[in-house]
Amino acid sequence: MSYFLISLLVSHIFLGTLGIVFLTGYLLYFFREDNLGFLKRMSFFAFLSFVFSWIVGGYYYVTYYGHAVKPIILSGEFPWVHKVLMETKEHIFLFLPFLAFVLFIATYFGKNIKDDKKLAYSYIGLCFTTVSVALLVTIMGMAISGAVGK
Amino acid sequence: MDWSTFVRSMHIIGTALGVGSATLLEVLSIKFSKDGKVDIFEHDVLRICINVLRAGLIIVVFSGFGIMVLGRLRMLGPEAYFSPRFLAKMAVILVLLLVAFLMNFRLINLKVGSAISTASWYAALVFGLWRTNKFSFFVLMGLYLGLIFVTYYILEFFRSRAIKTK
Amino acid sequence: MQDKHSILSAIIVSAILTIAAIVFLTVFGELNPAFKTWLTNTFSHHWIGKSIISVLVFLAFTPIFYLFRLKQISIAVLVWILVAVANLSFGLLLAFFLFETFFN
Numbered sequence: 001m002s003y004f005l006i007s008l009l010v011s012h013i014f015l016g017t018l019g020i021v022f023l024t025g026y027l028l029y030f031f032r033e034d035n036l037g038f039l040k041r042m043s044f045f046a047f048l049s050f051v052f053s054w055i056v057g058g059y060y061y062v063t064y065y066g067h068a069v070k071p072i073i074l075s076g077e078f079p080w081v082h083k084v085l086m087e088t089k090e091h092i093f094l095f096l097p098f099l100a101f102v103l104f105i106a107t108y109f110g111k112n113i114k115d116d117k118k119l120a121y122s123y124i125g126l127c128f129t130t131v132s133v134a135l136l137v138t139i140m141g142m143a144i145s146g147a148v149g150k
Numbered sequence: 151m152d153w154s155t156f157v158r159s160m161h162i163i164g165t166a167l168g169v170g171s172a173t174l175l176e177v178l179s180i181k182f183s184k185d186g187k188v189d190i191f192e193h194d195v196l197r198i199c200i201n202v203l204r205a206g207l208i209i210v211v212f213s214g215f216g217i218m219v220l221g222r223l224r225m226l227g228p229e230a231y232f233s234p235r236f237l238a239k240m241a242v243i244l245v246l247l248l249v250a251f252l253m254n255f256r257l258i259n260l261k262v263g264s265a266i267s268t269a270s271w272y273a274a275l276v277f278g279l280w281r282t283n284k285f286s287f288f289v290l291m292g293l294y295l296g297l298i299f300v301t302y303y304i305l306e307f308f309r310s311r312a313i314k315t316k
Numbered sequence: 317m318q319d320k321h322s323i324l325s326a327i328i329v330s331a332i333l334t335i336a337a338i339v340f341l342t343v344f345g346e347l348n349p350a351f352k353t354w355l356t357n358t359f360s361h362h363w364i365g366k367s368i369i370s371v372l373v374f375l376a377f378t379p380i381f382y383l384f385r386l387k388q389i390s391i392a393v394l395v396w397i398l399v400a401v402a403n404l405s406f407g408l409l410l411a412f413f414l415f416e417t418f419f420n
């Protein structure tokens with residue numbers, strides 16, 4: 001793999017994980033006082049992280065994974081890792097930028113989230129879902145990398 | 151310094167911070183609760199420990215991915231990444247993340263949560279180092295569960311001793 | 317404030333439809349090879365096609381639903397619907413690929 005492709009793979013993982021860290025920060029600090037600015041920043045950076053992870057990961061996937069990595073996994077001990085996990089992952093990942101965008105816009109417009117408990121819990125639910133999906137995508141990615149043997 | 155040395159160093163630093171701050175959190179919690187209350191200074195000290203623990207966790211996660219990428223480039227494959235030891239370590243980290251979340255939202259008893267958290271850090275450390283072990287995933291999970299119980303009862307022992315010597 | 321409610325509602329509903337569209341494109345693409353081939357020929361790769369179409373769906377539906385002025389449904393309810401759709405879609409796609417791999 002060229003240094004460029006290695007950089008893309010590392011960036012994809014780094015940015016995706018960063019998105020999870022930002023959203024976890026959002027969840028952990030949600031009920032603190034006077035933190036709307038912090039929540040806006042966390043949700044915005046999470047959205048950006050997922051978008052850029054989408055772009056760099058997509059480039060790596062389209063230009064390299066299909067012809068260089070997929071055949072190795074399919075011919076190895078665990079072909080289902082591609083057929084189930086990679087196929088699921090590459091489509092589930094598409095949810096993340098939209099979920100993160102909704103969270104960001106909702107937070108940005110949400111002046112009264114502290115006054116409205118129902119609204120607050122819906123934002124927490126959305127953030128938790130986004131983190132869970134991202135975490136599962138990450139675990140799938142680890143399994144896929146782990147299935148690439150000699 | 152090559153990338154392998156760098157990411158492994160960061161992983162060890164993250165683990166040290168996590169294990170160290172988890173241990174210190176327990177010791178200081180027991181010490182501070184001796185008088186039945188936690189004042190502002192004690193609360194600040196515990197908060198610093200928690201922040202160091204979180205920093206350790208973030209470093210461990212990112213550097214762990216770095217080690218995994220390097221392993222992927224060397225095509226270590228399922229022998230390394232689907233091994234019982236690696237899967238057990240990942241399971242422990244997931245439990246750690248889940249318990250940290252539950253504790254933050256007070257969805258779990260804090261004594262139980264802190265015991266699981268502390269035991270998880272030590273288990274991840276040992277599983278990471280113990281390269282010669284040939285146990286199955288389920289045996290390793292059994293050992294981990296045992297460690298959680300042992301940690302809980304050790305902490306309970308010191309808590310009750312702290313109250314008695316008040 | 318009411319305008320913000322309309323914008324937010326439109327964005328949430330568009331996100332719901334976008335996720336549904338992603339699931340549809342994925343399942344339909346697997347069951348209909350001609351469609352997958354069309355995506356590949358049009359966009360150079362089927363996954364790029366799904367990415368672009370999902371963005372277009374989102375961008376197209378947002379102004380449409382904004383014009384509908386969705387005031388009746390509360391934001392909290394819409395967000396929970398989005399959460400439900402995201403979780404169900406995840407389960408659906410995973411179940412679909414599991415079925416395709418092990419039972420087909």
